[in-house]
Amino acid sequence: xxxxxxxxxxxxxxxxxxxxxxxxxxxxxxxxFEPLVEINTDKVDTEVPSPASGVxxxxxxxxxxTVEAGRLLAVIGKAGEAAPEAPDGATQKVKAGSTQPxxxxxxxxxxxxxxxxxxxxxxxxxxxxxxxxxxxSEHQLDLSLIEGTGRGGRITKKDVQAYIEKGGASAPPAxxxxxxxxxxxxxxxxEVFGPASxxxxxxxxxxxxxxxxxxxxxxxxxxHMLRSKQTSPHxxxxxxxDLSRVVAHRQAHKGEFERDGVRLxxxxxxxxxxxxxxxxxxIANASLTEGGIQYHGQVNLGMAVSLGEDGLIVxxxxxxxxxxxxxxxxxxxxxxxxxxxxxLQPEEVQGGTFTITNxxxxxxxxxxxxxxxxxxxxxxxxxxxxxxxxxxxxxPGGDRTDGIAIRPMVYLTLTFDHRIMDGAIGDAFLGxxxxxxxxxx
Numbered sequence: 001x002x003x004x005x006x007x008x009x010x011x012x013x014x015x016x017x018x019x020x021x022x023x024x025x026x027x028x029x030x031x032x033f034e035p036l037v038e039i040n041t042d043k044v045d046t047e048v049p050s051p052a053s054g055v056x057x058x059x060x061x062x063x064x065x066t067v068e069a070g071r072l073l074a075v076i077g078k079a080g081e082a083a084p085e086a087p088d089g090a091t092q093k094v095k096a097g098s099t100q101p102x103x104x105x106x107x108x109x110x111x112x113x114x115x116x117x118x119x120x121x122x123x124x125x126x127x128x129x130x131x132x133x134x135x136x137s138e139h140q141l142d143l144s145l146i147e148g149t150g151r152g153g154r155i156t157k158k159d160v161q162a163y164i165e166k167g168g169a170s171a172p173p174a175x176x177x178x179x180x181x182x183x184x185x186x187x188x189x190x191e192v193f194g195p196a197s198x199x200x201x202x203x204x205x206x207x208x209x210x211x212x213x214x215x216x217x218x219x220x221x222x223x224h225m226l227r228s229k230q231t232s233p234h235x236x237x238x239x240x241x242d243l244s245r246v247v248a249h250r251q252a253h254k255g256e257f258e259r260d261g262v263r264l265x266x267x268x269x270x271x272x273x274x275x276x277x278x279x280x281x282x283i284a285n286a287s288l289t290e291g292g293i294q295y296h297g298q299v300n301l302g303m304a305v306s307l308g309e310d311g312l313i314v315x316x317x318x319x320x321x322x323x324x325x326x327x328x329x330x331x332x333x334x335x336x337x338x339x340x341x342x343x344l345q346p347e348e349v350q351g352g353t354f355t356i357t358n359x360x361x362x363x364x365x366x367x368x369x370x371x372x373x374x375x376x377x378x379x380x381x382x383x384x385x386x387x388x389x390x391x392x393x394x395x396p397g398g399d400r401t402d403g404i405a406i407r408p409m410v411y412l413t414l415t416f417d418h419r420i421m422d423g424a425i426g427d428a429f430l431g432x433x434x435x436x437x438x439x440x441x
Contacts, residue, residue: 002077002084003052007061009069010041010346015220017041018066018154019073024056026083030076037073041216046346052076058083064132064157066216135160153213217311228373232417236368237426241433243269243384243408245440257329267303267358268329269437270381274356275299275321275328277432284429285353287374288420298322302352302372303332305339306361314372315344316352356381366411376420379433380413 010017021038024030035047036056059074061067075083132155136143139160146163148155214222246269257264278285278299286295299321302314315335320328338344354375359367360383369380391405414430421429 002057002075002081003054004072005036005048005051005074005076007039007067007069007071007073008048008346010039010046010349015223016066016068016216019061019063021063022059023047024050026056026058028056030054030056048073050076055079055081057081062157064154066154132157132160135164139164153215221311224373225370228370231373232371233419234368234371234415235418235423235426236413236415237423237430238366238411238413239427239430239434240409240411241437242389243410243437246437247408249441257326260326262326262330263333264325264329265332266384267332268325269440270356270358270379270433271301271303271317271320271328271332272325273433273436274301274354274379275323276436277429278354279321280432281425281429283421283425284377284416286376286420287353288376288417289374293420296353298353300351300353302355302375303335304355304357304372305336307339313339313344313349314352314355315339315348316350318351355379360384360410366413368413369415371415371417375417377414377416377426377429379430380415382411382413384408384410 007017009015017039018041019037020040023035023037030036030050030053032051032053033049036050037048037059039046039048054076055078057075057077060072061074067073077083132143135141135157141160141163143155146155146159149159243266246266250264250266250269254264282295283293285299286293288294298319301317301320303317304312304314306312315338317323317328317331317335320331323331335344335348338348352372352375355372355378357369357378358381359369360381363383365385366382367380369378371378385408386406387409388404389407389409391403391407392400393403394400412430412433414426414433416426416429
C-alpha cells in the first residue's frame with residue numbers, strides 16, 4: 001500500500017509552505033529518511049525526508065507552488081504500483097492520521113536582488129523558487145516587472161510563463177541588495193545585545209489610501225493571536241524587579257563567559273529565573289486539555305524573537321530546566337543566530353511549554369502579551385532602566401530606615417490563562433521570578 005507524504009506544519013504558527021525543489025522524481029528509488037523535497041516557509045527552509053523506502057510513484061505539487069499544511073505532496077510505493085488520485089484534484093488536505101514525514105534538515109537560503117535570477121528570499125519580491133529563478137535566468141527577465149498571483153503575492157511558474165508569452169522585456173543589470181540584520185534576543189541596550197535589528201520602525205511601507213494585503217507570516221500571526229484571545233481569558237499581573245545583583249554578577253562573569261565563546265546577556269538571567277519559577281509553580285508549566293490540566297514533565301522555554309518586518313518566531317530551548325546559566329546563554333546565542341539566518345529546524349520552533357517575550361527592545365516599560373497557545377502563560381520583560389527608588393536599610397542600632405537610591409529596574413508582566421490559574425497563583429509565579437533576580441548570586 002502506498003505511503004502518503006503530506007505537507008508538515010513547520011512551526012506552531014506556520015500554516016503553509018512553498019515547494020522549492022523536488023530532490024526525487026516519479027520513478028526514482030528512495031530510502032526511508034532520504035531527503036525528498038525542499039520546502040520553504042517564511043520562518044524555516046528545510047528538507048522533508050521520505051517516510052518510507054520504495055519508489056516515488058507520483059508528486060502532486062509543482063515546484064514554486066505554495067500549499068497549506070496537510071496537503072498531499074507525493075506517494076511512495078512499490079515499483080509498478082498504481083498511484084492513487086489526489087482528492088478533489090489534489091486541493092484538499094490529507095485527513096489526520098496520514099503518515100507524516102519523520103525528520104527535517106535545514107537548507108540554505110540566499111538574499112535576492114529585485115532583478116536577480118537566484119533562488120531565495122527577496123525583501124521586495126518575497127520568496128523566489130528555484131524554478132522561477134531558472135526561468136528568469138534563461139529568458140533574462142526582470143522579476144520585479146512580473147506581477148505575482150501566488151499566495152501573498154509570490155511569483156509563480158505560471159506568472160513567468162504568462163509574462164514570457166506576452167513578450168516580456170529583458171532584465172537590466174541587477175542592483176546589489178543586502179538582507180538587513182534581524183531578530184536580536186532581549187536587547188534593551190546595544191552594549192548588551194548588539195546592533196539594532198534593521199526594522200525601520202515606520203509602521204509599514206504603504207501610502208495613504210492604499211490597502212496592503214497581509215503577507216503569509218502576518219496572516220498566520222493574526223490568526224494565531226485571534227485564536228488565543230478567543231480561547232483563553234487573559235489576565236495580566238505586573239511586578240518590578242531590582243536587577244542590581246544581576247548586573248553585578250554579569251559584570252563580574254561576562255569576561256569569563258566570553259573567553260569560553262559564550263556571550264552572557266540579561267536574557268539568560270530572565271530565562272533562568274523563569275525556569276526556577278516554573279519548577280516552583282508547576283501549574284504555570286501546564287496546558288488545559290479536554291480531560292483537564294496537563295502538567296508537562298519538562299520545561300521547554302520559548303523565546304520570542306523579532307524578525308523585524310518579517311514578523312516574529314519563537315524558537316524553543318528544550319529541557320531548559322536541565323541547563324545552567326552558561327547552558328541557557330549558549331542556547332540563546334545559538335537560537336538567535338540561526339533565527340536571523342532562517343536556519344532553525346522545524347522541531348526547534350515546536351513543543352514550547354512556556355514563553356518569554358522582550359517587548360522592552362523598543363523601550364516599552366511593560367505590556368500585556370498574548371498567550372502562545374496551548375500554554376498557560378507568557379512572561380513579558382520590559383526595558384531595563386535606572387530609576388530612583390525607595391530602599392529600606394537597617395541602622396547599627398537595629399532600627400529600619402528608608403532612603404533614596406538609583407537602581408537598575410525592570411517591569412515584568414505575567415499574562416496567564418484564568419481557566420488554569422487564579423490571581424494568587426499568577427502572583428506567586430511572578431513573585432518567584434522577582435525574588436530569583438533580586439537575590440542572584
